[in-house]
Amino acid sequence: MMRTYKFRIYPSKRLQETIEEHLNICRYLYNYLLEQKTKNPKLNKGDTQKLITLHKKENPELKKVHSKVLQIINNKLWGSLKALGKLKQNGHKVGRLRFKSSKNHYKTIEYNQSGFKVDYTTKRLKLSKIGEIPITLHRKIKGVIKGIIIKKEPTGKWFAFFQVEEEPKPLPKTNKVIGIDLGINGYAIDSEGNKFENPKFIDKTFDKIKKVQKNLSRKVRGSNNYKKTKLKLINVYDKLNNQKNDFLHKLSRYYINNYDKIVLEDLKIKSMIENKKGQKTLNRHILDGSWRKFINLLLYKAEGAGREVILINPAYTSKKCSNCGFVVSSLKLSDRLFFCPNCGWNIDRDYNASLNILKSGLGGSVVPVEGRPLLRIIPYIKVISGQVSPMSQGAPSVREG
């Protein structure tokens, strides 16, 4: 399986200029190939590939960039053409592929198979035709590095993304399954009665974002103060992302380590239902995005660990009684407790949903023995520091990663 690792790199001023120059050459070549293809639509991928070699003779500047890096530009172009063709096929109105007219439209340099080397002792990334760049290798690479992508993020920081081919390492079976309800009242409520608190930093950082945004709106566009404030805003967003990712990595790791099967609602279907009900706030958007990311992390980690993630149709998960199956249609969003008039079941609403989710994922085979009146509340700080272990004994504790 392929995994991506992100490492910070520290190119000197001179090297940054070299990389920028390479980016310009890459962008130029992309536009050149697209132009040739537009002029002569019969050209195939092999033809445009040959054009690179031919064009090198006319334009020796291209030789400044590693040859494999140039080849990948052709792949990129054809990838975009193919994607565009697919959209057209599906009946979407699409224009032509656009030329990358500005620096902002071409941001990555890609090395594939060759032209790069990682020196673990000197902690340097060696890139052919660019040079040696100091790198922070905060974790060990266990597989084979297939490619490296160099990118400058809006914060001004440079990163290298390693694409690594790894052998999957199945974790020992735990014989445990879990259903998870993702919510607003708690970030995640699971069928073992754990309620993971919403990360507080989301609210805190969100307030900060609003403040800086307001500040920015008072500055003159393009002025130095404007640029400064804009960078500040980018940095706050960046911080929010890092905190969020850390939390999501650890929470997903907790579930992957402790459960063989993990059941959740399919958010694609869920948001289709919810979007009809009106607009979402920005705050809600951030949460929404993080749920998606959380599920993607689970899927990604499950693949390597030999776990199963099941996504179910969310219809009725919150309105159905997890004890007898009776549907309570009068349940309001503000009702924190679920009360079943049919069997008398009285239970936390999100906990009830998580039981339904689990049941649905396992084909209706689980019935809780008793309702748990009190949920175990887990503050996010415990997740961050990896101090959570499951309710029942015998399961392994949370590990890093």
Ligand SMILES: [Zn+2]
């Ligand atoms: Zn009932």
